[in-house]
Amino acid sequence: MQVDSEPMRDELSINELRRRLAQVLPGLLQNTVPSDPPNGEVEPAFFARLRGIPTVEVCRGGEALGVSPFFIPAEALDGPTAVIHGRETLMLGSNNYLGLTRHPEVMEAAREALERYGTSCTGSRLLNGTIPVHIEFEEEIADFLGYPKAILFSSGFMANQGALSSLCRRGDQVFSDRDNHASIVDGMTGFGVRYVRYAHNDMEDLEKRIKSFEPGPPRLIVSDSVFSMSGEIVKLPQLMQVARRHGALVYLDEAHGLGTLGATGRGAAEHFGLSDKPDLVMGTLSKSLAAVGGFIAGPTVAIDFLRFCARSFVFSAAAAPAVAAAGLAALRILRREPDRVEAARSNARYLANGLRQLGFECSSGTVPIIAVQAADAMEGCAMHFALVQAGVLTNMVLYPAVPKNEAMLRISVMATHTRQHLDHALEVFETVGKKIGMIGSGDARRRERAVK
Ligand SMILES: Cc1ncc(COP(=O)(O)O)c(C=O)c1O
Numbered sequence: 001m002q003v004d005s006e007p008m009r010d011e012l013s014i015n016e017l018r019r020r021l022a023q024v025l026p027g028l029l030q031n032t033v034p035s036d037p038p039n040g041e042v043e044p045a046f047f048a049r050l051r052g053i054p055t056v057e058v059c060r061g062g063e064a065l066g067v068s069p070f071f072i073p074a075e076a077l078d079g080p081t082a083v084i085h086g087r088e089t090l091m092l093g094s095n096n097y098l099g100l101t102r103h104p105e106v107m108e109a110a111r112e113a114l115e116r117y118g119t120s121c122t123g124s125r126l127l128n129g130t131i132p133v134h135i136e137f138e139e140e141i142a143d144f145l146g147y148p149k150a151i152l153f154s155s156g157f158m159a160n161q162g163a164l165s166s167l168c169r170r171g172d173q174v175f176s177d178r179d180n181h182a183s184i185v186d187g188m189t190g191f192g193v194r195y196v197r198y199a200h201n202d203m204e205d206l207e208k209r210i211k212s213f214e215p216g217p218p219r220l221i222v223s224d225s226v227f228s229m230s231g232e233i234v235k236l237p238q239l240m241q242v243a244r245r246h247g248a249l250v251y252l253d254e255a256h257g258l259g260t261l262g263a264t265g266r267g268a269a270e271h272f273g274l275s276d277k278p279d280l281v282m283g284t285l286s287k288s289l290a291a292v293g294g295f296i297a298g299p300t301v302a303i304d305f306l307r308f309c310a311r312s313f314v315f316s317a318a319a320a321p322a323v324a325a326a327g328l329a330a331l332r333i334l335r336r337e338p339d340r341v342e343a344a345r346s347n348a349r350y351l352a353n354g355l356r357q358l359g360f361e362c363s364s365g366t367v368p369i370i371a372v373q374a375a376d377a378m379e380g381c382a383m384h385f386a387l388v389q390a391g392v393l394t395n396m397v398l399y400p401a402v403p404k405n406e407a408m409l410r411i412s413v414m415a416t417h418t419r420q421h422l423d424h425a426l427e428v429f430e431t432v433g434k435k436i437g438m439i440g441s442g443d444a445r446r447r448e449r450a451v452k
Helices: 014-029 054-064 104-117 125-129 132-145 156-167 182-188 203-211 236-245 300-309 321-336 339-358 377-389 419-436 444-451
Strands: 074-077 081-084 087-091 149-153 173-177 195-198 219-224 248-253 280-284 294-298 369-374 395-397 407-412
Touching: 014 054, 014 377, 074 087, 087 419, 104 321, 125 300, 132 149, 132 280, 132 294, 132 321, 149 156, 149 300, 156 182, 156 248, 156 280, 156 294, 156 300, 173 182, 173 203, 182 219, 195 203, 203 236, 219 236, 236 248, 294 300, 321 339, 339 369, 339 419, 369 377, 377 395, 377 407, 377 419
Parallel strands: 173 195, 173 219, 219 248, 248 280
Antiparallel strands: 074 081, 081 087, 149 294, 280 294, 369 407, 395 407
């Protein structure tokens, strides 16, 4: 996409911001966007076909104009705050829900593992990359969640992708929430498995779809526990009932549920007080556990199978020592200090209530993810940019994560945000929201939002 201005990081007036966004955002609604190779060079067809893709061109255009909401580098990260463009910024965009990335014990565990094992295991767990930290993590997470065994992958994405692609077979009946994470979708596609998408968190639709198949083949229902963009919680009690009525097993992705749901952060089954738990649970170290990595917990037979047959486990290097050690230390803190879970949730409720009172249309903050709806991409991107200028970082959610003409700001809250941080966030949201016209414009829709 051609743009007529130089990149700029300086403060922009709202009018100038809107002018720049208006140059690129309409591209989101198109099927292809004009895009010329730089300097008119001829490109091989292999690369030329990568041009004109609306999301890519819009983001490239936004970058060229200095108004992209993505890839904003942080010069420092201190948990609740960061330094962005040289300015102290309130971090409301991180999945560091329990605020453990700078906890002294987590930092120390990482340092110690770095000293003892070096920077990398330089090999797969199967052959030469297993260290005691990996095994301890696996034993402790399995014990924490109440499953016989667990396996630690190098990322959450690889855990979902590797587990689902090797556990599911051709002919299985696999049912997946249509809003499930990309790593689940990738795990189910490409290996000849036919899966059926059911309407988002709609247990009637799930049951209807299961009933449309002849019973017999193995059945698996796969769902996120907390949906990552909206913060919505899966209707697990009903999902378990449907599953058991129809002889299906349940695979639950607790990436955002671990450390945020239930009195002690054990996830959705604890949140709902269920004795009948999902058969397999996936989780990640990259959110509440302040590290990077992913795991599957479940019956020994399944975990042993994954240890030898999950390709993203067998054919990829083990989680780096310092990273795995940080995750293990964070898990131990979560077990020892469960109050952190409620602290994160109470911060989320406080912020969500405040935002609603200001007139923003947002989710309730039951978990530390708050989705703030914008009228459209222009309003959302303008709000996001103006917030960054005012020293508050949130996450911008655009198509394809939401439908083409929609946009939202995804706020995430930490246990270590103080009330001062949150009050400051509310002040900034109010000032910026009024400037952008996201609140306080007096139209009926906005008044409706305030009373919801
Ligand atoms: C629901 C869900 N599952 C899996 C993942 C992948 O986790 P990771 O970032 O550890 O690879 C994510 C992360 O974005 C997620 O939100």
